[in-house]
Amino acid sequence: MTEGRGYQKLKAQTSLHDVLEVATEFERTARDFYAALAPKVSKQIRYLVEELAEEEQRHFDLFTELRARPDLEDSVEQMVETPASDRRFSDCIHLPELGDKPDDQAVLQYALGREHAAMEQYTSLADSTPAGPIRDLFRYLADEETQHKNELEKRYYEIVHSGGV
Amino acid sequence: MSVRDLLSPFTAWKNLFREPVSIKDPFNREASERYRGFHKNDIEKCIGCGTCEAICQNGAIDMLPVEGVDNVKTQPGDSGLRPRIDYGRCCWCALCVDVCMTGSLTMSNEYKWVESDPDKFRFTPGVDKKHWDEYHDGYRRPDGHRLNAPERIEMPELAPRERIDSFVEIVGGYSVEQARLEADRCVTCGICVATCPTHMPIPDYIAAVRDGDYEHGLKLLYESNPFSQVCGKVCTRRCETTCAASHEGDPIAIRWLKRHITEQVPYERYRDIIGSPLPATGKKIAIIGAGPAGMTAAFDLARKGHSVTVYEAQSHAGGMTRYGIPEYRLPYETIQRDIDLITSMGVQMHYNTRVGTDISMQQLQQDNDAVVLTIGLWLGRGTRIPGSDHPNVFKAVDLLHRITEGEDIQAPKSMVVIGGGNVAMDIARSMARLQKQQHGEIDITLTALEDKAHFLADPVEIKESIEEEINIIDSRGPQECMTDDQNNLVGLRTWKVLSIFDDQGRFAPTYDEHDEQVHQGEWVVEAIGQMSDVSLLGEELTEKLEWNRGRIQVDDAGRTSEPWLWAAGDCVKGPDVVSAVATGHKVAASIEVEFAQQETGA
Numbered sequence: 116m117t118e119g120r121g122y123q124k125l126k127a128q129t130s131l132h133d134v135l136e137v138a139t140e141f142e143r144t145a146r147d148f149y150a151a152l153a154p155k156v157s158k159q160i161r162y163l164v165e166e167l168a169e170e171e172q173r174h175f176d177l178f179t180e181l182r183a184r185p186d187l188e189d190s191v192e193q194m195v196e197t198p199a200s201d202r203r204f205s206d207c208i209h210l211p212e213l214g215d216k217p218d219d220q221a222v223l224q225y226a227l228g229r230e231h232a233a234m235e236q237y238t239s240l241a242d243s244t245p246a247g248p249i250r251d252l253f254r255y256l257a258d259e260e261t262q263h264k265n266e267l268e269k270r271y272y273e274i275v276h277s278g279g280v
Numbered sequence: 281m282s283v284r285d286l287l288s289p290f291t292a293w294k295n296l297f298r299e300p301v302s303i304k305d306p307f308n309r310e311a312s313e314r315y316r317g318f319h320k321n322d323i324e325k326c327i328g329c330g331t332c333e334a335i336c337q338n339g340a341i342d343m344l345p346v347e348g349v350d351n352v353k354t355q356p357g358d359s360g361l362r363p364r365i366d367y368g369r370c371c372w373c374a375l376c377v378d379v380c381m382t383g384s385l386t387m388s389n390e391y392k393w394v395e396s397d398p399d400k401f402r403f404t405p406g407v408d409k410k411h412w413d414e415y416h417d418g419y420r421r422p423d424g425h426r427l428n429a430p431e432r433i434e435m436p437e438l439a440p441r442e443r444i445d446s447f448v449e450i451v452g453g454y455s456v457e458q459a460r461l462e463a464d465r466c467v468t469c470g471i472c473v474a475t476c477p478t479h480m481p482i483p484d485y486i487a488a489v490r491d492g493d494y495e496h497g498l499k500l501l502y503e504s505n506p507f508s509q510v511c512g513k514v515c516t517r518r519c520e521t522t523c524a525a526s527h528e529g530d531p532i533a534i535r536w537l538k539r540h541i542t543e544q545v546p547y548e549r550y551r552d553i554i555g556s557p558l559p560a561t562g563k564k565i566a567i568i569g570a571g572p573a574g575m576t577a578a579f580d581l582a583r584k585g586h587s588v589t590v591y592e593a594q595s596h597a598g599g600m601t602r603y604g605i606p607e608y609r610l611p612y613e614t615i616q617r618d619i620d621l622i623t624s625m626g627v628q629m630h631y632n633t634r635v636g637t638d639i640s641m642q643q644l645q646q647d648n649d650a651v652v653l654t655i656g657l658w659l660g661r662g663t664r665i666p667g668s669d670h671p672n673v674f675k676a677v678d679l680l681h682r683i684t685e686g687e688d689i690q691a692p693k694s695m696v697v698i699g700g701g702n703v704a705m706d707i708a709r710s711m712a713r714l715q716k717q718q719h720g721e722i723d724i725t726l727t728a729l730e731d732k733a734h735f736l737a738d739p740v741e742i743k744e745s746i747e748e749e750i751n752i753i754d755s756r757g758p759q760e761c762m763t764d765d766q767n768n769l770v771g772l773r774t775w776k777v778l779s780i781f782d783d784q785g786r787f788a789p790t791y792d793e794h795d796e797q798v799h800q801g802e803w804v805v806e807a808i809g810q811m812s813d814v815s816l817l818g819e820e821l822t823e824k825l826e827w828n829r830g831r832i833q834v835d836d837a838g839r840t841s842e843p844w845l846w847a848a849g850d851c852v853k854g855p856d857v858v859s860a861v862a863t864g865h866k867v868a869a870s871i872e873v874e875f876a877q878q879e880t881g882a
Contacts, residue, residue, distance in 0.1 A: 158822050159814055159830055219830060220664060265788065272787040274830065275661050276729070276809045 131249060134240065138233075138256060139178040145229060146171035152213070152222075160219040163274075167226055170263065177259070181252070223271045230264035307392065315389035316372045316419040319365050321406035324351045325384035328359035329469035329524040332376035332385055335427075340369035341376060346407050356475045357522035367393075367401035374419055379427045381467060381524040387419040388412035430529025433462040435536055440747040445716040447607040450744070451513065451536075456492070459540040463489040465525060466532045472519035477862035480504045482519055482534055489537050495553050497541040502554045502621075506579040507572050507861050509618045510601055512539030514610045515858050516738070550621055557625050558585035563875055566591065566648040568635045568816070571599020572857050573849025574654035575622050576864025577871075582625035584872060590627060591644075593634040597623075599656050600850065601857055603681045604703065606710045612684075636816030645844050650871045653832065653840075654849040654864070655816065661809035663698060667761030668806070672769040676707040676807035683710055691715045692802035693723060696772040698758050699807030700728030700735040705742065707805055708750045722749045725799045727756040729777050729789050753799065755780075757791050761804050771800045812851040837870035838863055846870060 149168035153161055213225055234257055241253035303309055311317060323346075333341040343361040346352050354360030363376070363385065377385050385405070390412035395401060406413070436452035443450050454462065468483040476482065481500050488497030501508040515535045523531035545553070563586040567574045570592035578588045596602055598615040623629055635641060644651050660675030662668055672692070676699065682689060691714035697704050704726060712722045726745070728735060732754045735742055746752060756774035764770050776795030782788040814822065814832070826833040826841035831852055838846045848863035850856070 157814075158825070159827050162827065162829060220661070224664065265782075269782065269786045269788045272789065275663075276787065 131252075135178065135182045138237075139175060139182060141229075141233060142171050142175035142178055146175055152217075155215055156217065156222070160222065163219050163222055163270075167222070174259065174263070178256075186248070220271075220275050223267060223274065227264060227267050227271065230260055230267060234260040234264055311389040311391050311417075313389065313417045314419050315387075315391065315417070316374050316377075317388045317390045317415075318367075318393065318410065318412050319376075319405040320386050320388050320410075320413055320415070320418070321363065321404075322384040322386075323349065323362055323406035325382050326362055326406065327357055327382055327384075327471060327524060327527070328361035329381050329467070329471050330359070330361065330363075331379050331381050331467045331469055331524065332363050334468070335375045335379045336370075337373070337375070338369040338371055340366045340371075342366075344404065346404060349407055352407075354474075356518075357471060359471060359474075362404055362407055364402060364404045367403075368398070377419060378421050378425065379467070380421065381469070382527040383421060386421075388415035389418040390415060426528075428467060428525070429461075429465050430525070432465070432530035432533050433458045435533065440744075440749075443608065444722070444748050445713060447710075447713060449611050450608050451539075453543050454533075454536055454540045456544070459489050459537060460492075462533050463487075463537055466490075467524060469524045471522055471524050472532075472534060475522040476519045477856070477859040478504050478865060479862075480519075480538075485541060486532065486534070486537055489540060494541050494544040495549065498545045498550065499553050501538060501541060502550075504865075505858070505861050506576055506622050507601075507618050507857065508538060509542045509614050510572070510598075510610060511535070511858055511861070512542050513614060514601070514605055516856050518858075547617060550617075551624055554621070555583075557583045560587065561585040561875070563587065563650075564648045565589070565650045565652065565871065566644040567652045567654060568644070569599060569654035569656060569849070570594075570597035570619075570629065570631075571654055571656050571849055571860060572601060573860035573864040573867075574599070574652060575619065575627075576861045577652050577654070577846075577848060577868040578627045579622045579625060580865060580868035581871060582622075582627045584868075586875075588627045589630060589648075591630045591633045591635050591639065593632070595631050597629065597631075599654075599860075600658075600855065603684045604677060604706070606680070606683070606706050608709070608713070609706075634816070636818060641817060641821055648844075650874065651845050652867055652871070653845060653847040653851070654860075655812055655814070655851050657810035657812055657850045657855055659811045659813050660806065661811060662806050663758050663808060665758050665760055667763060667769075668804070670761055670763060670767075670769050670804075672802060673761050673804045673806065676703045676805050677810060679707055679805060680710065683714075689714060691718050693719055694801045695724050695803040695805060696799045696801035697724065697726040697805045697807060698728070698772070699726070700730045700737055700754070701807060702737045702741055703810075704728065704807035705737045705745050705750075707807055709741075709745055709748055711805070712748050712750060723800075724749075725751045725753060725772075725801060727753050727758065727772065727774055727799060729755070729757055730780055731755045731777075734780060753797075756797065756799075757789055759796075762798060769802055769804065771798045772804050773798050810850075810855065814851075836866075837873075838867035839870055 146168055149164050149171060153164040153168060156164055213221060237253050237257035237260060241250050241257055244250040244253055328343060330343040333343050341363045343359070344364050345360055346362045352360060352362065374387060377387055433454065435454065438448065438450050463486045466483065466486045468487065470483045472482045473479055481504065485497045485500045488494065488500065505511055512535060517535045519534045520526070520531040523534070525532050561584065565581050565586055565588050567578050567588060567590045570590050574590060575597060578590050582588045590597070594603065597619045601610060602612060602615050633639065635644065658677065660677040662675060676697070691711055693715070695711055697708045708724050708726050712724050715722050715724065732742065732752070735754070742752070755777040757777050758772055758774055760773040761769060762771050762773055774797050775791040775793055778790045778792050780787060780789045817825070824842060832840055832847045834840055834847050834852050838848050838852070840847050846867040848867045849860040853859050853863050
């Protein structure tokens, strides 16, 4: 993200175009991050990082398709209210240090943090947008992120609270 | 001829006005309410234990597999067999009904059945549908009428006040009389054998208790489990969960009967009863880790005449059975007796030797014909909630290890344990003993995500923990390890857990953030999960190996993707002593097959 756009995100209002662009960028950076991390982590947990990269790729494709939808073309310049969660969401795009050799728990905690920020962002956008296709879109995005977060939580508990001990 | 003689024939006329005594249509006469007529079997309730077959004095019952019938399949606790009855032999004595362990077998009050084909009178009740299946009347075992005692013989144990200030073993063991009474309850169905991971010949060794032939019993035990003394005390006893007796009473105390056998035979006799190893083959095997899996593999392979060397990072063998299970449940002496028996087969032990540091995997590969990895789950998982990096937040496995090592641990006056499994109970109860010894009173709170009904711990552990004044608070999700202004740990903040599983049965806790509690504690101990320390493999081997979602991938025989390396025990199967024993047997058998193939190939 450029500095100029980062400033834009702090404004009271932003366009749907920008929201979708940030959303797509959010998924792309995550995908690239996990893809770059995969060869660095132990093979024991590489499956986890590779799965995350694949999941982010699926979301990236989905958001790219959304941006290209003809029925949204007229709405992309429509202004929507910038939610309170925006800063936290944007911060996630500037990926924090996870270290070179994170373990599976650290990777999952990191992924959960990202998904949670995204979920909050889209939920806030939906809440502050009048009823209509744009709000439905935000709800859809929020649901997508919520489902992904829930799935990651289950994986987290299965891995960390493992062993039946 | 008198007048009376003339009139008497006419007295019969009075019967014209009476109800007939004979039955006009005898073929439609209903039998009495509790008549022992044709058999019925509730096939969903039936577990195919074959007790009916065993008791039948006429050999009229055969247990046969039934296929294509809904809800009947071979699974834990169900043989998949169902009784077929031959009415050419049956005498309708109803012993089969009286002994039925689940109450599934009953009799209708139907007694008429006409067929031209005599083979039709051999049928499988419940599977071969009959019109009397729906009959309500007939014979069923009367309430309270049992051929075998439903309640198990109570095991003598130390009372809580007698045990709480020491690590003395709680369980006392059965007397000969008690053991025989308990063994008498077993119907020898063998349903349990399939459930036991190492398939111990349970009905046979219980029969040995009944017969008082303990040496035969011991031989049976060690043929399938070289950790029989250990398992006689701490086995997870899945066998008991499927015991036929548990359907209408207590399961047979299989674990305690195993223990009883090991206690009745003088230890000096063990070695002679088990027998000596075969002559040396010249084959060499290295085993990494001296826990139940590694030592079982060592036992099997050494008895085959192979040269076995075990490398153990700790100062003693036993793995988690020694360093994870407190002495009040499993005295160290018990473990040592099994270990000594195994090493007496010629197994070489290298203690205090850490593979990866003191000797490399490559070296082991080079020097041996096979290498077995049984490295257990020695690393404790942590919650990583805020504050959990405080120096007074500990992992349960580390603390239990320190207690086993005899370290002088200064117990805090109050403590919180996170976890609902056996390790959580073990550390809570161990620290309770230290608190009692050092402070005279116990202040330990145990919190877990699960509600008590879903705790992973053995119900006996939970019961005994409560008896020992452990304050168990279930359905609490840890949020923060709290500190005061001086950075002293003061407790654990938790939220109420609303549910722990999603609609697909996956672990997915949900919380009520408004229901918050702070549990006071100078220490917090985490007992939420464990993992393997695979650093000994080194980067190169780690890359070469195939993995299965964080665990070393093995085939059905326990062989990894590297043909010279096998893996077994907790690190591939999860934590369980008897499962570790089973996987130890499996890799030993696989290595034996490999050696045989090499011989044939040569």
